[in-house]
Amino acid sequence: MALLALLPGALYELAREQRSGRWGLRGTDQLFRMLSFSVAFQVLISPLTYWLYSHYVVSGLLIRGEPVSGWLWVLLAAYLLVPFALGRFTAMGHRFRETSDPSFLKKVAVWIVNLYTDAAPAPRAWDYLFSNRERRGWIVLHLHDGTRIGAMWGNSYAAGYREDSDLFLSEQVELASDGTFILGPDQLPKSLEKGLLIRWDEIKYLDFYDA
Numbered sequence: 001m002a003l004l005a006l007l008p009g010a011l012y013e014l015a016r017e018q019r020s021g022r023w024g025l026r027g028t029d030q031l032f033r034m035l036s037f038s039v040a041f042q043v044l045i046s047p048l049t050y051w052l053y054s055h056y057v058v059s060g061l062l063i064r065g066e067p068v069s070g071w072l073w074v075l076l077a078a079y080l081l082v083p084f085a086l087g088r089f090t091a092m093g094h095r096f097r098e099t100s101d102p103s104f105l106k107k108v109a110v111w112i113v114n115l116y117t118d119a120a121p122a123p124r125a126w127d128y129l130f131s132n133r134e135r136r137g138w139i140v141l142h143l144h145d146g147t148r149i150g151a152m153w154g155n156s157y158a159a160g161y162r163e164d165s166d167l168f169l170s171e172q173v174e175l176a177s178d179g180t181f182i183l184g185p186d187q188l189p190k191s192l193e194k195g196l197l198i199r200w201d202e203i204k205y206l207d208f209y210d211a
Contacts, residue, residue: 011080016088140175143204144204165200174190
C-alpha cells in the first residue's frame with residue numbers, strides 16, 4: 001500500500017525529468033519532491049478514496065464478487081495518468097520560460113508552474129544555457145592552452161547536472177587568427193565538416209552568439 005501511495009510522486013518525477021532534465025536525480029531533493037507530491041495528491045483525492053473504500057471494501061461488495069462500475073477502471077487509469085501529465089506540464093512550463101515571445105497560453109502555463117516550482121530550476125549556468133533545445137547559435141571555445149575552437153550550437157548536446165560536463169558540438173566552423181568567424185558564400189561561418197566532443201575541464205570559457 002505504501003508503494004501504491006507513493007506511485008503518483010514517482011510518475012510525476014519521471015515525466016518531469018524526461019523533459020526538463022535530471023536535476024537532483026540522486027539527491028534528497030528528488031525524494032522530497034516525490035514525497036511532497038504524493039502526499040498532496042493523496043490529500044486531494046482523499047474524499048474519493050474514502051468513498052471508494054466504504055462503497056467497495058467496507059460494504060463487502062468486492063468480497064462477494066459483485067461487478068463494479070466501469071468508472072472504477074477510469075479512476076484507476078486517472079490515478080496513473082494525472083500525475084504523469086502534470087509532470088509533463090511542469091516540464092513544458094519550464095521550457096516556455098525561455099520563449100522570447102510567448103503567447104498568452106504559454107504565459108499562463110508559466111505562471112501556474114511558478115506557483116509550485118522554483119522560478120529558476122536550473123542548478124548551474126551551464127544547464128540554463130544548454131537546456132533550451134530551441135536555442136541556436138555559434139560558439140567560440142577558449143581552451144586552457146590558448147586554442148580557440150568555433151562551432152555551431154544546433155543538433156548538439158551538453159551533459160546535464162550531476163553528470164560530467166562534456167560537450168558535443170555537431171559542426172565545427174573555421175576561425176580567423178583573431179578568433180572571429182570566417183564566413184562562407186552564404187555569409188554564415190564556414191563549416192569544417194566535422195564535429196567535436198570535449199570535456200568542460202579543457203575549456204577556460206566560451207563565447208555564445210545567438211543565431
